Amino acid sequence: MHVVIACYHHFDSNSGGQAACLANALASRGVDVTVFVPSHPETARLHGPVLFKPRAFPALESWLEEEKPAARETVLLAWTPREVVRKFTARLRARLAVDYFVHLEDNELLLAATHLGLDVATLAALPPDEIGRRLAVDERLTHPLHFPGFIAAASGITVLIDRLAELAPPTLPRLVFWPGYNPAFFRPREPDLPRRRALGIGNDVTVLTYPGNVHAMNVEEVRSLYLAVCLLNRRGSKALLLRTGEDYVPVLDHTMHEAGRHFLSLGKLSGQAEVADALAAADFLVQPGRAGDFNDYRFPSKLPEFFITGRPVLLPATNLGRFVHDGRDAVVLRRGDAFEVASQIAALQGDAARREMLAANAVRFAREHFDWSRIAARVREFLQQNRRTNAAAT
Numbered sequence: 374m375h376v377v378i379a380c381y382h383h384f385d386s387n388s389g390g391q392a393a394c395l396a397n398a399l400a401s402r403g404v405d406v407t408v409f410v411p412s413h414p415e416t417a418r419l420h421g422p423v424l425f426k427p428r429a430f431p432a433l434e435s436w437l438e439e440e441k442p443a444a445r446e447t448v449l450l451a452w453t454p455r456e457v458v459r460k461f462t463a464r465l466r467a468r469l470a471v472d473y474f475v476h477l478e479d480n481e482l483l484l485a486a487t488h489l490g491l492d493v494a495t496l497a498a499l500p501p502d503e504i505g506r507r508l509a510v511d512e513r514l515t516h517p518l519h520f521p522g523f524i525a526a527a528s529g530i531t532v533l534i535d536r537l538a539e540l541a542p543p544t545l546p547r548l549v550f551w552p553g554y555n556p557a558f559f560r561p562r563e564p565d566l567p568r569r570r571a572l573g574i575g576n577d578v579t580v581l582t583y584p585g586n587v588h589a590m591n592v593e594e595v596r597s598l599y600l601a602v603c604l605l606n607r608r609g610s611k612a613l614l615l616r617t618g619e620d621y622v623p624v625l626d627h628t629m630h631e632a633g634r635h636f637l638s639l640g641k642l643s644g645q646a647e648v649a650d651a652l653a654a655a656d657f658l659v660q661p662g663r664a665g666d667f668n669d670y671r672f673p674s675k676l677p678e679f680f681i682t683g684r685p686v687l688l689p690a691t692n693l694g695r696f697v698h699d700g701r702d703a704v705v706l707r708r709g710d711a712f713e714v715a716s717q718i719a720a721l722q723g724d725a726a727r728r729e730m731l732a733a734n735a736v737r738f739a740r741e742h743f744d745w746s747r748i749a750a751r752v753r754e755f756l757q758q759n760r761r762t763n764a765a766a767t
Contacts, residue, residue, distance in 0.1 A: 398749030400424035421557030480670035481515035582655035600711035663709035680739035
């Protein structure tokens with residue numbers, strides 16, 4: 374079987390990284406894998422050894438001529454129903470009548486509407502020409518009129534969290550798989566005290582590391598981490614928020630001078646090795662947020678990396694938080710606000726045995742659920758069993 378993955382962004386992104394890890398794991402199992410991205414296929418190298426064939430969308434025609442893939446032996450996994458992927462799928466299928474599956478990782482309509490400064494109902498009510506004009510600015514968004522038919526015509530769907538299956542017809546075959554961690558970079562790590570000292574962080578400071586960009590969808594929840602660190606300091610516990618990533622919207626304003634004294638930003642890091650080092654500098658790893666239309670339909674890609682690093686993990690009572698054992702695998706936040714985060718961390722600061730138990734169980738949970746080799750085996754079986762051509766595995 375030849376698996377083609379079409380991703381909406383190049384490999385220097387969370388989605389591109391997951392596609393690369395899945396492709397590598399499939400290739401390790403003897404599957405011929407090609408991953409198409411809109412541009413910069415060379416960024417595949419950011420994720421370690423490349424066992425698959427990375428290609429750019431414009432190279433489709435030359436790839437077809439060189440590889441001469443057979444439709445019965447080829448299956449396409451469209452990595453989200455975003456317009457750039459939907460159009461690539463149409464181009465490929467016009468030349469090669471392959472079965473295709475759609476991978477879902479977010480509440481696509483909510484993301485598109487928010488990016489355009491609208492709510493979902495307003496976006497869906499716009500005239501088709503107006504929707505097309507607005508989405509033409511960035512085809513890495515999902516078209517509200519096109520994506521239902523695109524999904525319905527697929528041979529099946531894969532989803533990162535079960536709630537995403539609500540976006541597809543109930544009769545469509547589906548596979549839920551959680552994303553994994555990249556073993557080339559992430560593993561259990563002892564606290565990196567030399568790294569902390571190099572950053573000017575004392576051994577008596579409690580560090581929370583948050584790796585990731587801030588945008589309109591998550592700015593409020595990330596802000597809660599800044600406020601939680603302020604509360605810890607007010608209570609007499611030295612604490613610092615270590616940030617990586619870029620802020621596409623401002624997190625702090627003129628009313629939050631205090632928060633500005635208790636965080637350190639490393640900016641956008643050059644690779645995953647640096648992200649792993651930043652996580653190793655942490656005492657606690659917190660995924661902020663709460664249940665809602667955004668978080669219920671996603672799986673934060675940093676969570677597998679949090680767990681495998683071997684730190685106490687705090688996460689909201691939605692997406693993965695619905696499946697972990699609270700108090701054993703992680704600490705589940707019921708409200709997800711700054712007061713709860715600060716209170717939970719303060720309680721853990723005084724209980725070394727509980728911290729060690731949570732850290733050890735986090736690693737165990739990661740190895741059981743976030744191993745790309747195991748995930749790839751399930752994906753391969755699902756694609757093979759649900760292909761409408763029922764071609765034999767090769």
